[in-house]
Amino acid sequence: MHRLMSVWRRPTIWEWVLALFLFLMLREWLIPLQTLTDTGILWPFYAIVGGVIIIDLLIPYRWLTLPIKALGLIVLLHATLFDKPFFDSEWIGQLYGQMIHDLPLAFQQDWASMSILSRNTMFDLVLVLLATMLTYLVLEQRQGLWFVFLTELYLAVLDTFLPYDASAGVVRTLIIGFLMLAISHLMKMMNMATLAGKRSRIMLNSLMASVLVIMACISIGYAAPKSGPSWPDPIAFLTGKGKDTPVGVMKKVGYDNNDERLGGPFLQDNTLVFIAKTNEHSYWRGDSKDVYTGVGWEKGDREYESILDPQTYTWENTLFQGLETKKVQATLEFKGPQQFPTVFYQGQLKKVSNYAPPEATVVYDKMNQQLEVRAGKINLVQLSEKNGRPEYGPNPLLLKLNQYKVETEVPIVSEKAVTNAGTNYPDDIKERYLQVPASVPPRVRELAATITKDAKTPYDKVRAIENYLRSSGKYKYETKDVPVAPEGQDFVDHFLFDSLRGYCDHFSTSMAIMLRTLDIPTRWVKGFAPGERVGTDAFNYETVEVRNKDAHSWVEVYFPGVGWVPFEATSTFMSPVRFNYDLVTSKPEIPVPLPNLANQTDSDRGNGRFNELEEGDSPAGSGIKIPWQVNAGLAVVVVAAGIIVWRRKQDIQLWWMRRQLNQERSSEFPDRYHLLMRMMERVYTRRQPGETLREYVGRMTLPADKRQDLRYLTELYERTVYGYKQMEQNARTIAEQILERLIRQLKP
Numbered sequence: 001m002h003r004l005m006s007v008w009r010r011p012t013i014w015e016w017v018l019a020l021f022l023f024l025m026l027r028e029w030l031i032p033l034q035t036l037t038d039t040g041i042l043w044p045f046y047a048i049v050g051g052v053i054i055i056d057l058l059i060p061y062r063w064l065t066l067p068i069k070a071l072g073l074i075v076l077l078h079a080t081l082f083d084k085p086f087f088d089s090e091w092i093g094q095l096y097g098q099m100i101h102d103l104p105l106a107f108q109q110d111w112a113s114m115s116i117l118s119r120n121t122m123f124d125l126v127l128v129l130l131a132t133m134l135t136y137l138v139l140e141q142r143q144g145l146w147f148v149f150l151t152e153l154y155l156a157v158l159d160t161f162l163p164y165d166a167s168a169g170v171v172r173t174l175i176i177g178f179l180m181l182a183i184s185h186l187m188k189m190m191n192m193a194t195l196a197g198k199r200s201r202i203m204l205n206s207l208m209a210s211v212l213v214i215m216a217c218i219s220i221g222y223a224a225p226k227s228g229p230s231w232p233d234p235i236a237f238l239t240g241k242g243k244d245t246p247v248g249v250m251k252k253v254g255y256d257n258n259d260e261r262l263g264g265p266f267l268q269d270n271t272l273v274f275i276a277k278t279n280e281h282s283y284w285r286g287d288s289k290d291v292y293t294g295v296g297w298e299k300g301d302r303e304y305e306s307i308l309d310p311q312t313y314t315w316e317n318t319l320f321q322g323l324e325t326k327k328v329q330a331t332l333e334f335k336g337p338q339q340f341p342t343v344f345y346q347g348q349l350k351k352v353s354n355y356a357p358p359e360a361t362v363v364y365d366k367m368n369q370q371l372e373v374r375a376g377k378i379n380l381v382q383l384s385e386k387n388g389r390p391e392y393g394p395n396p397l398l399l400k401l402n403q404y405k406v407e408t409e410v411p412i413v414s415e416k417a418v419t420n421a422g423t424n425y426p427d428d429i430k431e432r433y434l435q436v437p438a439s440v441p442p443r444v445r446e447l448a449a450t451i452t453k454d455a456k457t458p459y460d461k462v463r464a465i466e467n468y469l470r471s472s473g474k475y476k477y478e479t480k481d482v483p484v485a486p487e488g489q490d491f492v493d494h495f496l497f498d499s500l501r502g503y504c505d506h507f508s509t510s511m512a513i514m515l516r517t518l519d520i521p522t523r524w525v526k527g528f529a530p531g532e533r534v535g536t537d538a539f540n541y542e543t544v545e546v547r548n549k550d551a552h553s554w555v556e557v558y559f560p561g562v563g564w565v566p567f568e569a570t571s572t573f574m575s576p577v578r579f580n581y582d583l584v585t586s587k588p589e590i591p592v593p594l595p596n597l598a599n600q601t602d603s604d605r606g607n608g609r610f611n612e613l614e615e616g617d618s619p620a621g622s623g624i625k626i627p628w629q630v631n632a633g634l635a636v637v638v639v640a641a642g643i644i645v646w647r648r649k650q651d652i653q654l655w656w657m658r659r660q661l662n663q664e665r666s667s668e669f670p671d672r673y674h675l676l677m678r679m680m681e682r683v684y685t686r687r688q689p690g691e692t693l694r695e696y697v698g699r700m701t702l703p704a705d706k707r708q709d710l711r712y713l714t715e716l717y718e719r720t721v722y723g724y725k726q727m728e729q730n731a732r733t734i735a736e737q738i739l740e741r742l743i744r745q746l747k748p
Helices: 002-007 013-030 043-058 062-081 089-107 116-140 145-161 167-192 196-223 234-238 415-419 427-433 442-451 458-471 491-499 504-517 628-647 649-666 669-683 693-699 704-721 729-745
Strands: 272-278 284-289 304-307 324-334 348-356 360-365 370-375 381-386 389-393 403-414 522-528 532-536 542-547 551-559 563-567 578-580
Touching: 013 043, 013 116, 013 145, 013 167, 043 062, 043 116, 062 116, 089 116, 116 145, 145 167, 284 370, 348 370, 403 415, 415 458, 442 458, 442 491, 442 504, 458 504, 458 551, 491 504, 504 522, 504 551, 669 704, 669 729, 693 704, 704 729
Parallel strands: 403 578
Antiparallel strands: 272 324, 272 542, 284 522, 304 360, 324 403, 348 403, 360 370, 381 389, 522 551, 532 542, 551 563
């Protein structure tokens, strides 16, 4: 028992602290996924990283950790992606079949054609391997400086070149990394301390000094005066366009009601708009528009309703009906210099309350589901007189609210419902939402028809065009180098065939118009992206900050019997709606083919994006057929590998123990001596029951120099363990040198 415990030792408190800092560093790599990709939740990835670190910390035998990690990964995949019982072989066969089916696509880097199941599984495997490597390098080898540097570089690149604010992450990484390096270095110093009683005091004093240095640096950095940025646009500067760009003619990103002319470059603006507390991370809907003019969007006919007491008014089925929903509550507080008379809400509105200032009338645009706030408690007023008849409208004096609370419901769209919705559109929907101006040339219609030539239903056509814009690789997300369509050329035509670059307005407008050419009713929607999570309150409500840079536009598509369903055509934004993939067919799901894009460039952040079943491909069913040759080949490889491992098991065991001895340099001498004796048993002969260490060493057939070294180490061990004597520094140095020499000379 003593020999076993000397190897399977208990981690110290400082090793646990070091492991915690490593987890926090890896967390900084995962946090941006929720902003830059369609990832819905991060806890499975946190579970993988935390599980790998704990397993590697507790179990010293790496060969034993591999099956434990594999089993844990399988359990996590089952919990997050499957509803069948764990011991049901059907889901295992489905996982295996989908992985074999998508493996060639992975080698071709065709991430968009892979299923969500395969993409998540492969990402989880890569995450397990990455975390395992880092635990070895950081926790065992104490080599953490390079990882801190890479993390800072990673966050700096994201902050500079992608729509992600990594300011807080950079500061957190600096603090966590400094503490991690300090503890790692201090543990080395503690192991070299000659007096065991002084180790804890050395560690505590050094750690306190490190914390004080960090606090002083942060305080000075926070309090020191700061000048404005002298390099406002690093991307434009690096590409040589910074000085030539006339900033004065560029628009600044943000929300406004004038969309009559779209396009052109804009400047990013990080100004805070509002802070929201909500139980749902989703888009903030502001308004929709239905008339496309060839250069922008306008509103057609409108029907207003003045709501004198919004706190008692309830909206019913304004966007959709008959779908599963999640009830959402959100409180918005406008903190920045900008305020809006428009009420922003997630999903489908149910109620507005707790608004300030209270003397307001909410004017509801029934046709576009927009809520605007007007000053005073008044109904519609007469604005003008036409043909001898008065025209009524809402009070034109807008009122900007400081805060309000909205109760909404977010849909979980049934794929079966939208697939079977058909094309029996109401007359008023067809008249209003199929409008296409004459400025749209025939090649736009031809492109839409080509993309959807194999799609059978309107829903399949919607997905085909959405995937084409997001993932084909032809269109680049760009905000600065964005040309304006020439006079007389259609906005959509210019983007699809000439400029091939733009931002959300370009992608969403193109999707809406292409679908209209296919007689699918659509409309253009604008508002804000979800914003950045900054905290969580006691009720598990998230606090998010929404800024001008989060202003966004997307598409709503009408399905008979269902209503308006949002879709996202811009590759750099997540899907605004959850889908329930409940469509069951007797045939395997075949992805809608895209046009031949062999000669086109790679997509700009569009490929390889994954999510948590919020959008994209559903896991393929068991209909995928794997050739028997593939299964037979895998079986032969597994059997051959097993035979090789069995025949070379002694070599593998010896290699592993030699590696372990090299890693246990900081351990006490008795522990390292036990590892050495175990290696001797593997190479030479087993120790007999009741045989003392001296008898065993004397019985072994060894060269004289090895026997002398081993006897010396045995005497030191007996003196240390049975004589309860502390080894002197000189004796410890000699013992380490002999151990190193014996390790190098050991061969099976």
